[in-house]
Amino acid sequence: MNVPEILPAPAALTADDFSARRQRLMTQLPRDAAILVLSSGLAQRNRDSEFTFRQNSDFHYLTGWPEPEAALLLLPGRAEGESVLFCQEKDPLAEAWTGIRIGAEGAVTQAGFDQAFTNDQREDVMAGLLDGRGRLFVLFEDDEALALAQSLREELAAAVRRGARPPVAFEDLSPLLHEQRLIKDERELALMRHAAEISARAHIRAMRASRPGLHEYHLQAEIEHEFQWQGAPAPAYTSIVGGGVNACVLHYIENRAPLIDGELVLIDAGAEYALYAGDITRTFPINGRFSEPQKRLYEIVLKAQERAVAAVVPGATLVGIHQQVVHDLTAGLVELGLLQGEVEALIADEAYRRFYLHSTSHWLGLDVHDVGSYRENGEPRPLLPGMVLTVEPGLYVPDASDIPAEYRGIGIRIEDDVVVTADGHEVLSATVPKSVEAIEALMREGA
Template sequence: MLPELLPRPAAIEPAEYLKRREALIAQLPQNAAMVVPGASLVTRSHDSEYAFRQQSDFYYLTGIQEPDGLLVLLPGREEGQSVVFCQDRDPTLEAWTGRRLGALGVERLHGIDQAYENAQRDELLPSLLEGRELLYVPLDNPEALSIAENALAHAQAGLRRGKPALKGWLDSRPLTHQMRLIKSPAEIALLRHAAAISAQAHVRAMRVCQPGLSEYQLQAELEHEFKWQGASGPAYSTIVGGGANACVLHYIENSDVLDADTLVLIDAGAEFDLYAGDITRTFPVSGRFSEAQRALYQVVLEAQERAIQAVAPGASLVDIHQRVVRDLTAGLISLGLLEGDVEARIDDESYRRFYLHSTSHWLGLDVHDVGTYRLDEQTPRPLVEGMVLTVEPGLYIPEDDELPAVYRGIGIRIEDNVVVTSAGHEVLTSGVPKQVAEIEQLMATK
């Protein structure tokens, strides 16, 4: 029987992208311009390219999925405040790689004020930026920096003719990333769908898991479900770590055989319309937890559940992480894996021997999505409605540790995706079980 298809959410409307551009333009001085390049194709081998993935800020502001785009925002420009340069229409190339939007398609389908093909870019871009005294560009983008340097040279050449000087450029990312931090209802719908696909894939992996399979075979089950459900594929490199491989946080080789006596950690999420799911589950390869595995798993699970309950407007990721550190440390002491007082072991950071990472990150168009975690060095950013984050505590006992053998080589992480609501929170990834009894029951039904 073929897997059930999940109902697809509506795509984000051009009107929402227009609203974002207008909100961004409203933050710019009238004498400024902003330039945001899209992504380009990257050669994989000879004449073959990697699958194209649009640059997230460019996509957030345009919804355009074609490579080699350039967005120019020009506050107060009478002919239109948003201009896009796009791929040239080329019947010969389009016969090989598919139809291109062209300037008319960009204007008609994406609500851009004016669009031009890239063949006109070198001629038109300097005149569009002429007279602008400030230029906002993403400072991590070489193409954007090259545009800024060319604009400066063009402005300096015009000084003798009375043209205004370009005073310099500023980083555009703080403005766009602050906007991206708060998700709209349409974005949350896409994140909910990416989470649902991801959850269904994790359930599928649990159902088929058995000793003797290879890690890459579970990876194949996960990624088949992603594609079957209409996702573009994984939102990041899929992690399937059996046994001690789970103690390597970014283990992606996925090449070992799964042993009956071990746990397997899967960290995998689907990308749908560029929005990411990000789920981690840890479960026994055999379908049944050992006593030691269950005890350690419960420490992580209870810390994760308490952390999720703390997600609400006004809380902060720092608060949530500190709560998790305290719960994990107390659990490690209760199991005899650490000794002494909880506060003492937190103060001397003994827990970091087993818990190496933070509890949460933002989630959205990027898996580790943009936005700062603090308002300044002393002030954690408070959560507000519309933020989306992960909650993912873990414990990792190295294989060569001196602890009792029953705990060695165990890595456990449990991760869910959570949206902040006015009333508290919504867990987007509840479709995949994490209670011990639920996991064992599911795995018993192959």
């Protein structure tokens, strides 16, 4: 049995790293403001069973706290401590079933919070901590957090005659927090490189394993086994393994169909490591050999993708990169006869959208479609060092009677993870082959 190599793991983030993030966020607030952020809870899967817990990305970014049912208050300038955590209490009986809890004491001694309370103290303590805070920042997309904020303000408002001073306004925390998350530091980038390398090895494994007669789920199993083997406990999103015409369904996740000799298979899959996402797509021939029509379509996508990756530099915009991709794909479709007319006119009429429906890029980080605005003051924002994005053009040819038979039902997407650097870019997923020659050579080796 060939045992896969185990990659060396990067350094984990520490309590000091998370504390520094909280401090950086608080420096942007008035001294009388406060921040409230809630953790994820457990979600029921079926009777007596929950889905595997995954922490809310914003809460993780600020705390590193691995447990559900927690709340964070940040109180700039508070003498008794600016970061306050509310968490599950220590409970030997519950811990016998579901594992050791860190508890309030551990939140201070191990996790670096200034102060911590158990959840059963929340009702008595939390409103008092907000007394006198003028503005309360909360994530407006979190209905539970908004409801709690409103409840706390009402509790303080009811005590105004006794001198209580409720927050006068709620502010959306998203713009501040998500802009901070958008720029990755070197410790984050080390984790993202690792997630991308695990993802890359998984794609290589799938290419080597592919052959007619398998099913899509067999390649999914190869990919997700590699994730687990390398210490990535879950995919960053539901893995897409689409053979033949299934590759034309952008978010195809059934992954049950047989892999047919002579067809392509599109795999869009990425590992989640330390909650950071990898996101790679490769398209390759199930039998290891591109047909001539497949190769012609593939080369159009590949050239557009390579030009787009090369365009990732400080000051470029995602809109500009996407427009370049649209031009390259449209010109290629005209060359193959799948579109007729002048390239610029076809772009103006959006004729290309029959074959290319999505954008070229999205941010990548703790979420696979990560946070951060794509525009500043209404204009496309320029790329800055530390931003991480995908570059993923594709062509999806309908299985329609007006399409030449040799191209019908072919779906191709090529996606890499790219970080903007001070003088250009770094491709985090570069180890996965994507040229026709390199893919065919790897698959011959696997066979």
